[in-house]
Amino acid sequence: RGTERRKFLASAGRDRWLVKFAGLGETGLRKKRAAAMLHEAGFGSQVVALCHGFLVERWIDGSTMDQAPLPRERLIAELTNYLTWRALNLRTCEPGASLLALAEMAVSNASEALDEKRAATLRGWLSKPTSAHVLQRVEIDGKLQPWEFLVRADGTVLKTDAVDHCRAHDLIGCQPIEWDIAGARVEYGLSDSDVRTLVEGMELPIDRDHIGFFEPCYLAFQLGLWSTAAQSENGGEKTRLAEMADRYRMPLIRFLDECRI
Template sequence: MWVYGDRSRTVKPRQALRALTATLREVESGTASGSDRHDRLTTAFLLASELAQGIADAEFRTKGLDEPSPTQEAAMALLVALARKLAASAWSAYTSVGPPSSAELMGLALSALPDEVEVKTPKGFALDAVYPEAYLKAAGERPWDSPPLVIGIRSAGAGLAALVAAVTNASKVVTLRPMGHPFHREVRVSDEVRRSLGAHLGPFAVVDEGPRRSGSSFAAVADLLEALGVAPERIVLLPSHAGDVGPEALPEHRTRWASATRRPASFDALIAEEPLAGWFEDLTGSVKFIEELSGGAWAVEDKEIPVHPGLERRKFRLTTEQGTYLAKFAGLGVSGEAKFARARTLARAGATPEPLGLRRGFLLEKWIEGERGPRADRAALVEHVGRYLGLRALAFPAVAGDGANLEDLAVMARMNVAELKGDAAADALPRPPARTKPRPIHVDGRLHRWEWLTLPDGRLIKTDALDHSAGHDLVGCQDVAWDVAGARVELDLDDDETAELCAIVARVCDRPIDEALLDFLDIAYPAFQAGLWTAARDAATPEQRPAIETQIARYVARLS
């Protein structure tokens, strides 16, 4: 099944450096303070991390291997300087931002920068609540016999390595890009890198988010070090969680992971020391009780709602004397800021809950009580959904690279249908329309019945509406026709209702729905969803599987 995707975007390093400089000036000018200033500093750090990753990857593509360069070293020097500022802010309760970084900014500005680089927003920072402060804590609290040589695994590892280096007085920082099959990655490095690693006599800190399904990126770096004669006890792994490697790990890598020295930099360890309640009390009042709703816990009382724990964001219900609130991870830096902006737009239109604030990557909103699923009559439902989708088409434009193109969707549909129904069914699928020019937007992508709340006064509210266009899946941003196809499936619209929905969307956003595109997406949408929920079933508990099986069957029926 093809479900997941890995997108990048092209940036011009000098433009990115100017934006980074402007953000740092804002931080150091005193216009913001406290946690708001810390959030802006985090944004600057993540921008610098992406830039360092993009520069290193550009040189990797040119040379076919990882090799140090003055430009990479200048980018890392800036990143380590910003990591020290982030540590100063975090450890001073946000009263300090540490020493200036003007010298490091100038050093990178005077370097030989490429015209363009490809950068990636790491999944951990945008979706999985991977926190820089957790790495500062994990590395800073470990006793090191001598300064480590830090190896960051790109993409996320570029910034994470700088954090570890900042608090360990690291002797050197290297970033590497594992390549190859996702479950069997390997690293390609120059002789200079090999000599540098082999000459280091102290400990090594290997840093990344994850591990996920295989842990092959961590394994690739550990394989390299062991091939260079580094004893296992000199290698310290700093992952983002304390769990095991995933089900696709090779047996020898699983064995090594179990015995390795690990220093997890987990969100749970971070909030154990700095409770989440304190992040929002200026907005909520004193928090009396916190209930975690992550991993599908919000649906535990309704066994008919299928959940995909791997796609669930960290979320918490906060109970205070002033009321009840929902805090959900929206993303650090620019990622979270964009989702917060979308939340405000949708709330002003009465479509979603009102966001009260974005604090350290978590979006806070009032808890809304309602009955799950739309309860309005069919005509009112179609009218409401049409206006909602039309608003999204009007307000949230995107660019083509932010999502899969039609050819990729066609390949995905063929692969998934072949696995579900056989090659003959896959061969009969329609090709994507040749003359269609989709207009990508930040689609909702999650129009399932249980994602709607009917309030006591009859109003319909959409939940989970902010980030499925920016997830880790293949689809990403698409034409609004993707959501029309989704509404047709998830809300069981008949042909007349779908035609009316198209007319309402077109009236609101002032552009018609392309009928040929919709015909194609009527197949691509259930093919994708069937693959997505098949992946969920494979990782589900026995109690979760019946609801997931029912959901898969609905999509397969649509492919007949």
């Protein structure tokens, strides 16, 4: 989909594997370890091998969650379990963008994609004080869209492509788990009550102020990502990517038009 890296499907008889480049040396080994941990926890596909920098995983038959949506209560439970696991098991000391850098990115994207008035509103919103304590950074998932989850025939939900988005060549990097909570809120239209249920279910010290800070940053980042991708395409693919950008444009507009500084 638009910004995805190329992947390959390998087969031998009835067996099929997903093959994707993970990286050479320690980079690939680190991603293999994370993928194996995800599988052992029940969130990912079985890792078969790391060969010449390519990660080989057993192919998963299933429908993406946008094609097989879950009931709301089950969805929130799945997100709760998954994000709790990441918060506890994928902690890191690796740096990511500061709050200031995220705010500057969001305002710049809003100025370019929306208008100066809304960009100023966003600047005001993001200048509100947040809690002073430093939050634990984790290897965030960063891509919680419904098509990034697979629902198998037995109802099991698995996360695809979950080991390296925090190390993509973009601004975000490793962030507190609150970034992924904000992303989940955006991607699934979670209400305040839904978010409260998710946070309480995690049973971790989650900072709600940071969720509120990250939400418009996430929207602005996705808007810029898909808008940029659309600019480099033509024809039907350009239209599809522009529609993806609108998926974030309209919620960001609503957020800014309704927020109180």
